Amino acid sequence: MSLHDRRDSIPSGYTEIGVASDDTILHMRINIAMGNRTGLEDALSTANIQYYATPTREALHSVRKWLSSNNINSQATTVSGDWIKFNITVGAANTMLNAKYTIFEYTASGKQSVRTLEYSVPEDLQEHIKAIHPASSFYHSSGGRVISITGHHHSTGSASNGASEDASSSASSSTSAAQFSDCNATVTPACIQKLYGLPTKLVSSKTNSTIGVSGFLKEDANKADLTSFLKFFRPDIPSTTTFGTELLDDATNSQDLADAGLEAYTIGLANGIPTTFLDVGNVNLDGFGGFLDIINALLAERNPPLVLTTSYGGDESGLSERLAFAMCDALMKLTARGVSILYSSGDGGVAGSRLNPECNDKPFLPTWPACPYVTSVGATGNIPEKAADLSAGGFSNQFGQPSWQQKAVATYLGKIGNLYEGKYNRSGRGYPDVSAQGEKIQIIKSGGVEAVEGTSASSPIFAATIALLNDELLSAGKPPLGFLNPWIYANPEAFNDITSGSNPGCNTEGFPALPGWDPVTGVGSPNYPAMKKALGLS
Structure with a gap:
């Protein structure tokens, strides 16, 4: 061995x-080396x-x-070609891997991992x-979450009096649409459309454009909240507009308002583009398994x-480099299918996926995925x-800079000189790539405006x-955008x-946003x- x-x-x-x-x-997974990874990376076909x-x-x-x-036979299943998954006892895993599986507890939450x-x-x-996996990769929970979630979301106030079966009427009892006209006080779909010049006209019912939204940790997509959101913030979209649901890992997508999540803005801005909620259950309590299951599905x-x-992630240090690269390869395969993959960068500034005082006067904490x-x-x-301020950004310790961003990153590093020297990896993949509004966002959750x-x-x-x-590209007979990053930087x-x-x-002011790409807002909104x-x- x-x-x-x-x-x-x-x-x-x-x-x-x-x-x-x-x-x-x-619930074990083994990633087997691709037959020709370099060929796939070059072709992305x-x-x-x-x-x-x-x-x-x-x-x-x-x-x-x-x-x-090791007595693992017919139960072992090959998934997506290069992954094998199966169940195994700790005793058998210790023998097979010459390992010592141990219970670890994350002190802040009391959550345990093996x-x-x-x-x-x-x-x-x-x-x-x-x-x-699971082996030497760790994730910790925050606020009852299985992994370090990127925000999801810090409440900055509420304009409602509490839950109601009809959130639109509940909201209107204490608020009115006029109260949301100041876009520096409250950010609504109308504010975002105006700010970014987004179209407001509904797309054709024959559109071939589609969106998938990841959901974890029983943060479910609630149809009643969506209906109320559309009535209140997008009355031009039929309030009967809904979404498809794909259930993974024993998920149920409960419609109990207490379990409602916060992803209505995808549908609220997409003007009728079909949307699927990809709901991942808690079979994989380590967090990582759910990410992989969505990609393979x-x-x-x-x-x-x-x-x-995907509005979930964690700190890069939680994943072993081997596992981070294996997951990145799975994501590469999905981009080769023509899918644009977006992840939130995190909410801890240079402190990682969430504000972490443990990094004070220490190196900055990159977030995952920096793939x-x-x-x-x-x-x-x-x-x-x-x-x-919350926008997580910086440089990966695991992934190098892709060719398409090297010039932009070099320009930025030249501007800041030796600022924070030794606190980050100057040769690492820089992130985020882009940005969008992330403060004072008005939503309806569990029947109330927040x-x-x-x-x-x-x-x-x-x-x-x-x-x-x-939608516009496909209507014009052109292919969809697919892998975004080379196009963004070009x-x-x-x-x-x-x-x-x-x-x-990390007890610093963080990276400054400057003209051009920067590790706070990327190339911009x-x-x-x-x-x-x-x-x-x-």
């Missing part, structure tokens, strides 16, 4: 509780995904033979196995949504726009913008450049007319 992965110490905030019981069940991504016959046979020798700080695989499988579909927005195939969305506030903030509001807003552009004039504000954290021009649509 050869050591395959090791974490040198228990992550900050965790305490070792004791050895895990041998009969504890682990829908027609050739399986050709490039499927492991070699030797790799798949060798790994299955090893599993069989992990091992190191594991091994047979030497002849080293080249075939990319990553195994979409890869298996003939026509996956053309835009996927180059993800478009990371930061947050702005106010009109004229400035960077929102103001919320977070990059987890910004990502759905940007996703709706891309979906609207896709067309900075298509965005509103944000040049003021910063993202404080949407400018729909300019985006259309860059795409040859006007």
Whole structure:
């Protein structure tokens, strides 16, 4: 056996509780090396995904033979070609991986995880196995969440008197549409449409543009709240407009108002573009499994949504580099299907996915995913726009800078000189890529109007913008945008450049927003007319 992965110490905030019981069940996944990863990366071609991504016959046979020798036979299932998943007891996993699975508790929440700080695989499988999970990757919960969520969302006030079965009438009893006319006080769909020049006309019922919205942790998409939201904030959209639901990992998408989530802005801005809520249950209590299940489920579909927005994430340090790269490869395969993938960048400024005092006077904390195939969305506030303090941004410690952003990042680093030298990885992938409004966002949740903030509001807003552009592209007989990042950096004039504000954290003022790309707001916020021009649509 050869050591395959090791974490040198228990992550900050965790305490070792004791050895895990041998009969504890682990939902295990093994990622097998693609047959030709470089070919897929170069081609990013829908027609050739399986050709490039499927492991070699030797790799798949060798790994299955090893599993069989450990009594894992017919239960092992191959998913999306290069992943195998199965259930295994801790006792069997300890033997198979020469590991010591242990119970760890995240002190702030009391949530427990079963992990091992190191594991091994047979030497002849080293080249075939990319990553195994759960093993040495950790996520911690915040506010009852399974993982470090990027915002979702910090409440900044409420304009309602409480829950009601008809939120629109409840809202109107204490508020009126006129109260939301000041876009520096309350950000509504009308404010966003005006600010970014978004179209207001409903799309054709024959549109081929589609959106997928990820949901985790029983934060469900509530149809009553959506109806009320449309009646109150978008009366021009039929209040009967709804969404499709795809249930994963034993999710139920409860319609109890107490379980309602906060993703109405996707539908509220998309003018009738079909939207699917991808609801992930709590089978995978480690957090990571749900992210992977969404990607693999979409890869298996003939026509996956053309835009996927996810308002959840974590700190990069929680994932082993092996697992981070394996997940990034899964995301790369989805972009090869023509899907634009957006994730919120996080709400902790340079302190990571959420404001973390543990990094004071220490290096900045990058957020996950910084995968180059993800478009990371930061947050702005106010009109004229400035960077929102909460907007997480910085540089990855795991992924290098892709060619398409090297010039923009080098220009920024040249401007700031030796500012915060040693606190971040100057050669790392910079994020976010873009930004959108993320403060004072008006929503209806559990029957009442609330103001919320977070990059987890910004990502759905940007996703709706891309979906609207896709509608116009497809109507003109052109392909959808697909993988966004190279196009974004090649067309900075298509965005509103944000040049003021910063993202404080770790006992610093954070990175300053400057002309051009910056690690607070990316290349800027949407400018729909300019985006259309860059795409040859006007």
